[in-house]
Amino acid sequence: MVSAIPVPPANTLWHAKMRSYDQLDHAAFASAADDSTGLDDVLAWLEAERAEVSCELEPVPLDEIARWRTDTATGDLVHDSGRFFAIRGLDVTTNYGPVERWSQPIIDQPEVGVLGLLVREVRGVTQVLIQAKMEPGNINLVQLSPTVQATHSNYDRVHGGAAPRYLEHFLAGTRDRVRVDVLQSEQGARFLRKRNRNMIVEVIGDVPVHEGFRWLTLRQLHRLLRLDNVVNMDLRSVLSCLQFSRWSAGMPTRSDLLAGQHSPLAHSVLAPDDALHTSGELLAWSTDARMRYRLNTRIVPLSEVSRWQRDKWHIAHEDGLYFTVGGVAVRMASREVSGWMQPVIAPTHEGLAAMVLTSINGVPHALMQAKLEAGNRDVVEIAPTVQCITRNYQHLLPEERPEHLSLVTDVAPEHVLFDAYQSEEGGRFFRQQNKYVIVEYHGDLHAVESPNHRWMSIGQLKNLVLYSNYVNVEARSLLACACAVIEGGNA
């Protein structure tokens, strides 16, 4: 039973716009999929898991978050153990964008967690072991997540819970085959250099399927990605790292794809030689952007962050922009522990992450952006064509808006290939959903390239996510969605 969320006074924190999968026309999706994909079945399972979660959420004042305290010297929000994460202040100086200097709250979470996906191949079809996982900030509370989604604190059992299921497959000494293991960044606008370890492990032999877990095919996941707030951020991120060729980490070849996936992906995701730019040119472009921009950051006391104010319930920007920090109490039975309180970050407005896709000689290419965010480890990462908080730009003149916004907003409906709300991480963000959009482009290729934008093939992006800190989390999400688009064609 999911409780209603009480609304604290005078803030947008608890008013995240909900466009949940409940409001969608499931029949339309079910009919689009053929019977074998069994989407209805998966959705019914998710619904049952959701019904079973006995969970109550309640906002708590910042000073009453149990086991968390406000550091008297800095005003930082920290856990009594010094672990998990902290909310601190960050002073930022940069030559990127119109604002040269600001300060902001930032999530400092130095521990690297594991996002682990167990995969297997059954009669040539790739299956992944999915968890229906509740997280307090999730829209719908329960979403599809990787097999394992654990912080170091989790598996060190700092809060006394049991070790997460299947964790042993992702630890040293596993007899399974580690296929991908890469450190990837998360939201650079919110996290200070946070990274998670994205792992894909091919399981050798049978594993028991525990309560709350299920093998799904990649094709099913691609369909489910088209629904709002069903596939969580961590799963999207790990999925983006899945390589199409038969488990080698190189580029997918046409024959590999045909042999291994039985999917239309085979026909469209080709080797990088077919790309507009060589991978070397793209890497050089990315290095050039890292050198062109300056990013100087300094941790400062949270109490000294300018233009942000703290009241009993929230830390919020004085113009009501960006996000707010609040506290939440969670009471539940199905998680590792029965309940806890924690700070959460809530968006004040919806975000937009949009990828402009085109076909060049039959090879799908995305127009990607070199984007600086305050928490980036290396100045710039590769981001979607457009990534912004929509509201922030509504008062701007058209020419002041984010580059290429109009490519996404002024587009005929038949050129919208993908359009769904996806949630950001439910363990830190409270009901943060962003609009993920993929649109088709039919204009001049070179007209839309600029110092910060380059076309790269989906295959090149797939290769880049094997290396740390090249592709940001929003772009990885869209990469997972793009594969759903490519597989599904225009159906």
Next chain:
Amino acid sequence: MVSAIPVPPANTLWHAKMRSYDQLDHAAFASAADDSTGLDDVLAWLEAERAEVSCELEPVPLDEIARWRTDTATGDLVHDSGRFFAIRGLDVTTNYGPVERWSQPIIDQPEVGVLGLLVREVRGVTQVLIQAKMEPGNINLVQLSPTVQATHSNYDRVHGGAAPRYLEHFLAGTRDRVRVDVLQSEQGARFLRKRNRNMIVEVIGDVPVHEGFRWLTLRQLHRLLRLDNVVNMDLRSVLSCLQFSRWSAGMPTRSDLLAGQHSPLAHSVLAPDDALHTSGELLAWSTDARMRYRLNTRIVPLSEVSRWQRDKWHIAHEDGLYFTVGGVAVRMASREVSGWMQPVIAPTHEGLAAMVLTSINGVPHALMQAKLEAGNRDVVEIAPTVQCITRNYQHLLPEERPEHLSLVTDVAPEHVLFDAYQSEEGGRFFRQQNKYVIVEYHGDLHAVESPNHRWMSIGQLKNLVLYSNYVNVEARSLLACACAVIEGGNA
């Protein structure tokens, strides 16, 4: 005219062992090379450049390094402008190796310099534009360097000199073709997260060849690499990034190599599919090592670094190990400025960087090491099979010595494929030469793999250097040397 180096009292700083190219049997090299490679000619040119350098070096007390001062609060050695670099203290805590905590002086040089190599192809032969460059710490003073070797301070002209020659080819807006552009680390034991920008640019059209510059073929460079202290560290690093296939940044294919290089490399450096491990497995191994080890560093005042002592001339470790910090006065006419003083780092003992090479199904593979160094940006980078300061281990029992040291030291002469002294960066290090060795291995492949060692093909290494912070500078040097070995066969 190169002056004699005065020897300050009671320290090893100025006693770096010299085994310069002058002491070698040039005739042996000249006869090994065929006439067309013109080694004699290159060496004569280098000698002439060296004779022309009017330079005097003189040690100066730490308190008398002009434009440098000792910060009164921290004891750090800093430049008056706050630029160039500083010598600070670093407190290190780690679970890697036998020592869990120490502190040490470290070079803090946040500015990213450019190491730029101009290349061209003439009748299918790759040529690179080489500079005969003097640097104060160089053994032999003048060594072969990349076309451009410039710090940001250099090209911002902080010290009032002229802009380096050819720099325009490496700046935004060049009409040349940028082939490689990647940020690479330098010595993690000495530098705090330092990186340089390694660029390879194919020049379009003719360029004037200025005094002190010369086009050399790759084959010539491969021969010159076998000589002691001729090819400087920056050039070795950039050379390691050169891709063999016809300028694509992907893997070299056999046909690319045959078409583009006219070199035996074509027969031996194959696509990664022929490697013992997939690139995905190697990347996963590298991530696992980054996660297995902990590296916590904190800048501390240089005056508080324990077990290091400062006298008038030096900052040195109390056991005479590692390195010393001293000051040097440089007076010369041929550099951007006529003279300056600066701190330098001098080794107390020789270092060893050794690569164990073998052929697996005809594909050359190197046994590489995941190694933690205090100044690393991301815990671990891929290092040579063995990388150590030899002297540090001479008092240890055999079982306490660096893993695989015996593979390099107990080897029949006919299995030594490469053996030369190479200098480390002459702008910061004073007469630091390390022994670079490549030996052939004929034993059990799996017996020498361990948690920190993996076989990878030379092609896989060539691919990894296209990404930042995967391969350390000693390994990149050896990668350049390995290509010399492979090209030259056993001749």
